[in-house]
Amino acid sequence: MVLRAAAPRSLGRVALFAVTALALTGCGGGSLLGTSPGSESSIGSRFSQLFGSKSQAVGEPAPSAAQEASDAQLTCPAVAIRAGASTLAVGLPGKPASGSDLRYQITITRTARDCNLNAGQVTARIGIEGRVIVGPAGAPPTVDIPIRVAVVQEGVGDKVIFTKAYRTSVAMADSSDSTVYSFVAEDVVYPAPKGDAGDAYVFYIGFDPNGLKPQPAPRSSRRRAKAEQG
Template identity: 85%
Template structure:
C-alpha cells in the first residue's frame, strides 16, 4: 500500500495503484498547468456548470457511485477501448486546515470533493488521446476558506496486472474563486492532454484511468547545490 501511494504522489514513479470504485468524469475550467481547463463558481452557478459539463461529454458522465459506461458506449471505433475511471483510494477528498493546524474541527478551512466524472477517447495514428473530467465541490469549513482555492489533481493511465504498469501520469493544478459570502463552490476540471500508445490486442481491457487529489505532486524541486571552486594556491 505504501508503494501504491508513493507512486501516485510522485510523477516519476512506475507502478502500484489501488483499485477504487469506478467512475466517469466531466469538466470545464482553466488549469494553472498546461493540458487542463477549469471553471469554478458559487453554488448559484451549479446548473450552468452542469450544462457546460454535459456539452463537453454528453451522456458520458456520471455521479460518483454510479456504474461506469461500457467501452462500447464510450467508443464509436470498434478498435478503441476507452478505460473506465477510478478514484484512487484515499485521494477522493482534499481537506486543508489553518496554517500549522490539523484539517479538522474548528481548524478546517475547506474540503474539496469529487462528485461526478467523465471521459472520452480518440484513436489517431496508433495513439489514444483522452479527455478526463472531474466535477466536484469546495465546502467551506469553520475556519473560513481563502478567496481563491488551489486544487491539485493527478491523472494516470495504469495497466493493471500482477505488476501494475504506469503508462501515463501527470499532476495538474487548478484554481477556483470562492463565493463572496463564504459559500461552498462548485468546480470542474478537464485534463485534455492524456496521450498514450494504443494498447495491443486485449491489453486495453486492463487499462484504468486513475484520478485523485495529489497535494504533493506539484511541489517545486530543490535547487541543485552549487559547488564552490577551491582557490588555487599562489
C-alpha cells in the same frame, strides 16, 4: 473515432466522502470550466456539453460509449479514484485539517472521459467535477485544486502508462457553504494497447498536493550559488 468503454472496475478502491460533507453542508449533497460565485448551473451545462452522457456520479457504473465496428478491439478505460486521494482537507497553517481548524475540504462528485484513436495513439479527455466545502475556520477567496491523472495498466505489477499533475483554482462564493468546480485534462496521450491489453487499463484520478511542488535544487547547484554570492 470514439472507442468503446472498458468494463467498470471494482468500487472498493474508491473512498467516498460523506460524514464531513454532510456536517458542513446540511442536506446538500487541462482546462478549467469557468467557475465563479453562483455559476453552478453553467458549470454543469458546460460539463454536459463536453461529455454528454459519457459521465457518471462517483459510485455509479461507467456508461457505455458509442462503438464502431473498426474499434471493437480498443477500449476507453473507466475512471477510478485512487484510494486515499478522493478528498483533500486543508487546515489553518500548522494545524490539523479537522474540527474547528478545518478551512475547507475538496471532493470529487462526478467524472467523465472520452477517447479518440489516431495513428496508433489514444488521445483522451478526463473530466472531473466536484465541490469545495467551507469548514469552520473559513476558506480563502480562492482555493487551489491539485489534481493528478494517470493511465495505469493493472496486473500483477501495475504499470503506469501516463501520469501528469495539474493545478487549477476556484473562486469561493462569500455567501455559500460550498462551491462547484470542474476541470478537464485534455492532453492525455498514450500508445494504443494491443489486443485485449486495453481491458486492463484504468484512468486513475485523485488529489495530489505534492505533485506540482518545485523540486529542490541539487546540492552542487546550491553550493555554486553560494560561492557566486560570496
